Amino acid sequence: MDMELPPDLEPIIQAASEFASYPGVVNDAAAKDFLDQYPLPVLLSMLQLKSDVPSLEDALVSCLDRIFRTRYGSSLLLQYVVSIQAGLQANSESIRCLACKSVSWIIENSENKGSAVKVLVEHSIYPLLINCLVAGNEKTSSAAVNAIKNVAKSPEGIGIIFPSSSEEPMQLKSVASHCSSLARIRILALIKELFSISDNVASAIFGSNLLSLFEMEINESNDPLTVLSALEVLYERIGMDKIYMDCNK
Structure with missing residues (x-):
């Protein structure tokens, strides 16, 4: 029997699914418009409901993956390092993979990579990346490798690795x-x-x-x-x- 979704979740799942499946490259304006309507803190909190609403995780992870690939989306990530930290420890492989990718996007799009790495180090992100590398599935492990490579591109990162x-x-x-x-x-x-x-x-x-x-x-x-x-x-x-x-x- 299909689970009946709470009324307030249904439009978010539908909107996230439509955004994730939108053809073509997502630009900064499209990412901003979506987050203006569905604020990032709300979307990140929603991911915690994935055990109750299985369809929510797939829709949000795919949607956020596209948003964070934009320069606008990645520019917001450093404000939510605590959420990334939690994501790296999630039971869900798709959430852990997204969190690993988020680390890469933070560093790749940061004007001061050293400062970005320092913030990540302060939140103990590197040990969590190592755990994703050795214990994650193939996609998560690959995303962790890319994140660690980005960490290594600054003197601060070299000192941690x-x-x-x-x-x-x-x-x-x-x-x-x-x-x-x-x-x-x-x-x-x-x-x-x-x-x-x-x-x-x-x-x-x-x-x-x-x-x-x-x-x-x-x-x-x-x-x-x-x-x-x-x-x-x-x-x-x-x-x-x-x-x-x-x-x-």
Whole structure:
């Protein structure tokens, strides 16, 4: 039997669904018009009702995804870091994925990326991104990788991802030692992605001895598929290392 929606939710679900399915690229004006009619705090609060109203989550996540891709929508996100923090801890994969994307959109569209990263760090966003990376489904994990790559594009972000102390719980080497084989492969893939961002990030990876994780995975795993995945990533890594060395001769 279909659930009867509260009267005040029905028009919001319909409007969000129509906005999400609107053909073409959504511009700033369209995003602003929608949020003028349905304020962002209301929409974010509505997401908490998804267990009672299953159709609401799908409509709102798709709608907000399009809104936050605009410069206007992304400019509002830093005001709602607490909501992003909650989203990264949600049980719903689609909400966690949207929250990871939101971190990327904040940094990508910020004029001062360092300041944006500082705000995210103050709200403990990075550990939550790591959790989405290792424990999320494929889409959430991919969105987390992109968010972490954006964090790494500022000196403040590099300091968080590559802490000076090897005892830090969020040090990638430490995280890899306490997670599943799939999660370790995801961390290796993240390291490969991070290496190509900048010379500073590459130096931080070398300085943290993170490339030793590839060797450890190959030597210690009893799973042929896991070893093959590690070899594949390492092969790509060697190719990138050669390019890096040639460019710095």
